[in-house]
Amino acid sequence: MNICLDGIWPLSRSVKFIPDIFLTHIHHGFNPVFEAASVCTLLDDCFELQYGGHVMHFNYVWLRDHCRSATCYNSKTNQRNLDTGSIDLNIRPTKTRVDEENLFLTWPDGHVTRYNLAWLAKNSYEGQKLSAIQPRILWNSEIYTNANVPSVSWEKFMSCDDELKTFLNNFLLYGIAFVEDVPATIDDTETVTKRVSIIRETMYGRMWSFTSDFSRGDTAYTKLALDRHTDTSYFQEPSGIQVFHCLRHEGTGGRTLLVDGFYSANRVLEQSPENFELLSRVPIKHEFIENLGTQVNHMIGIGPVLSVYPWNNEVYIMRYNNYDRAVINTVPHNVVQRWYVAHRHLTDELRKPENELWVKLKPGKVLFIDNWRVLHGRESFKGFRQLCGCYLTRDDVLNTARSLGLQA
Numbered sequence: 319m320n321i322c323l324d325g326i327w328p329l330s331r332s333v334k335f336i337p338d339i340f341l342t343h344i345h346h347g348f349n350p351v352f353e354a355a356s357v358c359t360l361l362d363d364c365f366e367l368q369y370g371g372h373v374m375h376f377n378y379v380w381l382r383d384h385c386r387s388a389t390c391y392n393s394k395t396n397q398r399n400l401d402t403g404s405i406d407l408n409i410r411p412t413k414t415r416v417d418e419e420n421l422f423l424t425w426p427d428g429h430v431t432r433y434n435l436a437w438l439a440k441n442s443y444e445g446q447k448l449s450a451i452q453p454r455i456l457w458n459s460e461i462y463t464n465a466n467v468p469s470v471s472w473e474k475f476m477s478c479d480d481e482l483k484t485f486l487n488n489f490l491l492y493g494i495a496f497v498e499d500v501p502a503t504i505d506d507t508e509t510v511t512k513r514v515s516i517i518r519e520t521m522y523g524r525m526w527s528f529t530s531d532f533s534r535g536d537t538a539y540t541k542l543a544l545d546r547h548t549d550t551s552y553f554q555e556p557s558g559i560q561v562f563h564c565l566r567h568e569g570t571g572g573r574t575l576l577v578d579g580f581y582s583a584n585r586v587l588e589q590s591p592e593n594f595e596l597l598s599r600v601p602i603k604h605e606f607i608e609n610l611g612t613q614v615n616h617m618i619g620i621g622p623v624l625s626v627y628p629w630n631n632e633v634y635i636m637r638y639n640n641y642d643r644a645v646i647n648t649v650p651h652n653v654v655q656r657w658y659v660a661h662r663h664l665t666d667e668l669r670k671p672e673n674e675l676w677v678k679l680k681p682g683k684v685l686f687i688d689n690w691r692v693l694h695g696r697e698s699f700k701g702f703r704q705l706c707g708c709y710l711t712r713d714d715v716l717n718t719a720r721s722l723g724l725q726a
């Protein structure tokens with residue numbers, strides 16, 4: 319039984335998360351040795367560039383399509399003008415010329431395209447493959463604790479962009495981050511959240527606040543323990559970020575559990591590429607059904623447990639919620655059996671005590687969780703407990719991070 323696209327993206331055993339030296343050369347300007355060493359070769363089906371010690375390949379149709387001349391590309395809007403549908407798919411340049419820094423291609427209609435070699439290297443598949451889309455530090459409890467990631471404090475966080483940048487940098491690296499000393503109200507929680515990005519309104523509301531009153535049809539609205547999970551896996555696009563602020567708790571228990579899902583996924587990849595592949599290729603459903611009397615909510619999200627970039631196996635979304643996982647009917651029974659084995663492997667990793675980070679949320683401490691990566695859960699509790707928070711879209715948070723100069 320074959321469920322893979324063998325040969326298109328060969329499965330590599332490990333993903334590099336460290337920003338690589340290759341791109342560093344490019345970002346930090348030209349090294350004359352590399353320039354002198356650049357070799358350009360016109361092959362039958364592609365252009366080959368040796369640059370900075372790497373060999374890269376560019377199809378001719380790609381080279382025509384990415385032309386950055388003023389007629390082909392609007393550099394004010396950063397949008398393509400060229401109609402890709404009008405390019406001969408078997409196009410070849412009629413003339414080529416290379417100087418120390420540039421490649422010049424003349425096309426059959428006389429149009430000339432110039433590429434800076436460093437630009438080509440930076441935008442090549444080979445270059446992309448070597449670097450992570452989102453550099454991150456995978457953690458278990460010990461790694462996270464030893465990292466001593468500093469929390470940021472409300473006042474400075476609200477007024478100083480560098481503080482926001484530090485916060486977001488840590489959030490991107492670890493998938494969790496805290497703001498301390500926030501006034502314990504819903505309004506102030508909203509204010510601190512809006513400093514990061516815009517709020518994603520869902521059927522739970524914009525800012526939500528809940529107690530164990532069972533006002534909604536979900537176990538979250540009880541005093542029961544909740545095993546590790548990601549939220550809104552029943553959305554086609556699960557909420558990117560979850561914000562929690564415990565406004566009150568008079569009682570015991572109720573600690574928050576955090577587990578780096580990507581750390582466990584990486585362990586599965588290292589131990590069993592086959593299990594990793596099943597988790598990343600088999601689509602499953604999650605579902606949310608609640609009847610509020612006046613309104614019925616019914617959400618269905620379809621996607622694999624692990625969404626990965628196929629060129630480097632970098633995981634970018636984990637959907638893991640055993641409460642909300644729906645009936646599996648999207649794959650035949652022989653795959654189902656293997657999928658359960660793979661799912662168990664992941665579950666065993668996620669449940670290892672050394673991977674669990676336990677924190678007690680207190681009034682003033684606002685927690686941001688990357689809901690595409692870090693699973694959360696809670697210990698059962700006694701007494702009155704009120705938690706407020708909201709969801710954010712990932713796009714908007716990354717947008718803020720990029721605007722501050724972070725790689726996101």
Ligand SMILES: C[N+](C)(C)CCCC[C@H](N)C(=O)O
Pocket residue numbers: 522526528536537538547548549550551639641642
């Ligand atoms: C966070 N808030 C209390 C609003 C909703 C909780 C939703 C929990 C649900 N089982 C899920 O995983 O999405």
Ligand SMILES: O=C(O)CCC(=O)C(=O)O
Pocket residue numbers: 538544549572573574694695696705
């Ligand atoms: O009550 C808590 O601490 C967490 C609740 C939870 O897991 C959720 O809302 O998804």
